[in-house]
Amino acid sequence: MTLKNKCALVTGAAGGIGSTLCRQLRENGVRVAAADRDLSDCEAEVHLPGDLTDRTYASGLPKAAYDALGGLDIVINNAGIIRRGPVTQATDEDFDLSIAVNVDAPFQLCRAAIPIMASHGGGAIVNIASCWGVYPGPDHAIYCMSKAAIATLTKCMGRDHAHQGIRINAVCPNEVDTPMLRSGFEARGFDSDTAIEQLDKSVPIGRIAQPEDIVDVVLFLASDQARYLCGSLIEVNGGKPVA
Numbered sequence: 001m002t003l004k005n006k007c008a009l010v011t012g013a014a015g016g017i018g019s020t021l022c023r024q025l026r027e028n029g030v031r032v033a034a035a036d037r038d039l040s041d042c043e044a045e046v047h048l049p050g051d052l053t054d055r056t057y058a059s060g061l062p063k064a065a066y067d068a069l070g071g072l073d074i075v076i077n078n079a080g081i082i083r084r085g086p087v088t089q090a091t092d093e094d095f096d097l098s099i100a101v102n103v104d105a106p107f108q109l110c111r112a113a114i115p116i117m118a119s120h121g122g123g124a125i126v127n128i129a130s131c132w133g134v135y136p137g138p139d140h141a142i143y144c145m146s147k148a149a150i151a152t153l154t155k156c157m158g159r160d161h162a163h164q165g166i167r168i169n170a171v172c173p174n175e176v177d178t179p180m181l182r183s184g185f186e187a188r189g190f191d192s193d194t195a196i197e198q199l200d201k202s203v204p205i206g207r208i209a210q211p212e213d214i215v216d217v218v219l220f221l222a223s224d225q226a227r228y229l230c231g232s233l234i235e236v237n238g239g240k241p242v243a
Contacts, residue, residue: 002224004029007069009061011035011052011109012079014042016178017128020211021076024219030074033065045069052079052105053097062113071120074222075113077106077127077150082184087141095142102146107153110168114161122165124222127154128214129170131235137242147172151233158231167230169221174237175199175208204239213238 008025012018013034022032022044034044037051046068050057066072081101083094106127117123132140133147154170161168175181182192200207217236220226 003074003219003222005031006073006222007031007033007065007071008074008076008222009033009035009048009065009072009109009113010044010076010078011061011105012128013044014038015078015180017176017211017214018042018078020215021078021218024212024215025074025222028219031069031071033061033069035061035065036079053100055104055108058105058108059112061109062116066116072113072116073123075109075117075123075125076218076222077109077125078218079105080128080130080147082140082180083142084184085139085141090142098142098146102143103149103153106150110153110157114157114164114166117166118161118164122167124226125157125166125168126218126221127151127168127170128218129154129172129233131172131174131237131242134172134233134235135242154233155231162230167221167226169226169229169232169234171214171217171221172233172235172237173209173214174203174235174240174242176214177208177210202240202243203237207238209236209238 008030010021013022014036025032032044033046034042035048039047039049052058083098129151130147132144133151136144158168185192185195
């Protein structure tokens with residue numbers, strides 16, 4: 001893919017999808033600025049540690065990445081959290097944190113990154129939404145709401161900024177085998193290997209996604225091969241509908 005010599009900012013860079021993103025971007029010749037709370041095990045040219053719930057930090061990331069890398073061609077809003085349960089079981093903390101990480105932080109980053117990209121000939125922004133934000137499922141009210149917000153924001157921004165040479169799209173995964181998914185099972189008292197084996201049976205393609213399955217699509221959207229995609233939501237779900 002035509003990614004060599006580009007500069008990218010990746011949030012949630014220490015997670016299952018984020019660490020794979022950083023590695024594969026670098027393997028494709030991209031210089032990476034990584035953002036997360038703890039980046040001690042993250043391989044990237046630039047580490048920009050911090051808390052995405054801090055608006056000053058989130059809104060400052062694009063310029064910090066641009067200054068450190070000498071450019072900013074790609075922004076990948078990958079950071080996200082899941083809070084489970086119906087509205088009646090949700091706490092204010094569940095709501096506030098979900099909105100801060102899943103909605104407000106990508107909004108802040110996009111708002112700050114778009115002028116930088118526009119003044120330097122354009123670029124690509126890829127948001128990680130979710131199939132659950134497009135087709136809401138049960139017992140994930142706040143998560144579905146937050147991912148629906150980022151999906152809608154992506155579609156609006158994709159149309160609004162295409163004329164500036166900025167392509168904004170989103171990937172919508174279903175379940176992905178990451179530490180976040182496994183820790184969620186373990187927190188509810190399930191053996192994560194057994195739970196994932198059961199999930200695999202529910203997917204028409206025969207298994208839930210691995211991080212690489214999502215990352216390959218993100219890299220495509222970030223590349224010039226996706227030059228005519230603007231405001232698109234790409235479902236990467238192995239054929240499985242939201243339950």
